[in-house]
Amino acid sequence: MRLEKASSKAIKYACMNFHYAKAVPVNCFGYSVFNDAGEWCGVILYGTGATPNIGRPYGLGQGEVIELVRVALNGKQSQTSKCLSISLRLLKKSIPLCKLVVSYADIDQNHDGIIYQATNWIYAGDCNQNTRTGFIINGKKVHNKSLHGKGKKQNLQGAKELDINATEFISKGKRKYLYPIDKSITAICKKFQVPYKKSNAGIA
Numbered sequence: 001m002r003l004e005k006a007s008s009k010a011i012k013y014a015c016m017n018f019h020y021a022k023a024v025p026v027n028c029f030g031y032s033v034f035n036d037a038g039e040w041c042g043v044i045l046y047g048t049g050a051t052p053n054i055g056r057p058y059g060l061g062q063g064e065v066i067e068l069v070r071v072a073l074n075g076k077q078s079q080t081s082k083c084l085s086i087s088l089r090l091l092k093k094s095i096p097l098c099k100l101v102v103s104y105a106d107i108d109q110n111h112d113g114i115i116y117q118a119t120n121w122i123y124a125g126d127c128n129q130n131t132r133t134g135f136i137i138n139g140k141k142v143h144n145k146s147l148h149g150k151g152k153k154q155n156l157q158g159a160k161e162l163d164i165n166a167t168e169f170i171s172k173g174k175r176k177y178l179y180p181i182d183k184s185i186t187a188i189c190k191k192f193q194v195p196y197k198k199s200n201a202g203i204a
Contacts, residue, residue, distance in 0.1 A: 001078065003031040003086050006043045014042040014072035020109060025069040031090060033083050035076055042073035044087040049102065058178075058188050060099055066091065068103035068179075071115065081118040088119075092181050099182035100189065104174035113175045117196050121177040124192040129173030135159040137166045 006014075010032050015024045030045035047069040048062075049055075055065035068084075077083050091098065103121070105113035113123065134143045137159055144154045152158035159166035175197065180186045 001036060001082060001086065002034045002038075003044075003083070003090060004034070006030050006032040006045070010040070011043055011045060014074075015045075015070060017072075018042045018074050019070055019072040021070075028069055030070070031087050033073060033077055033087075035078060039076050041075075041077040041083075043070065044068070044083060045070040045072070046087075046091060046101070054102060055100065057192070058100060058185060060185070063095075063097050064099045066095065066098050066101050068101055080115055084115060084119055088179065088181065099180065099185055101179040101181060103177045103179070105177065106174055107172040111175070112197050113177050114198070116177040116179075117198075119179075121179045122189050122193050123196050124176040124178050124189070125194045126173045127176050128171060131171055131173070132168050133171040134169040135166050136169055137163045141169055 006029070011028065011030065012024050016022055025045060025047050028045045028047040030043050032043055033041040035041055045068075046066045049065060049067040052062055054067065055061055058065070071080065071084065073080060073083070088101065091101070103113075103116060104127075105111040105116065107126070113121070117123070132144070134141050135147070135156070136142075142159070147154045147158045147162075150162065152161055156166065156168055178189045178192065180189050
């Protein structure tokens with residue numbers, strides 16, 4: 001198995017074809033994954049995080065926390081957990097200032113974060129529960145920001161201008177996971193630790 005820096009073309013293709021979100025995260029970077037036969041399997045991507053305050057609970061500033069934003073693979077890899085572990089080692093070398101990686105498993109997609117549990121991440125509980133994360137327009141989920149791109153207000157009224165039967169999408173939230181690259185902050189991260197949830201055993 002081999003990982004190397006992913007090109008923008010590889011990132012776009014993998015995100016649009018191998019990941020349920022069908023979108024490319026902004027300001028992301030990462031690694032292409034190749035199996036032992038040399039076949040390209042997709043990408044593992046990291047980013048700066050959705051909020052500049054992502055590191056605040058752990059006493060960390062910008063640049064010290066990176067978010068794992070996509071695992072977009074086609075299934076030809078032998079072990080996804082091994083791919084992730086290798087990417088974390090490469091990340092540590094590429095960004096020596098990074099002390100912590102944060103990631104989220106989407107409960108709306110029935111994801112519990114099995115891959116994070118298999119690689120010994122710290123489960124820090126659920127977040128963003130019962131919040132509106134988008135709208136159902138013409139039978140499809142549309143993100144809040146997509147309305148702005150269409151010249152509409154990011155509310156139900158704006159959504160109904162596109163589809164009179166539009167409804168709000170209320171998220172079940174996400175499961176939050178922490179991976180201390182710098183072991184000196186492991187104790188801080190463990191203050192947030194709760195037991196793993198495995199309600200959907202075998203699902204990502």
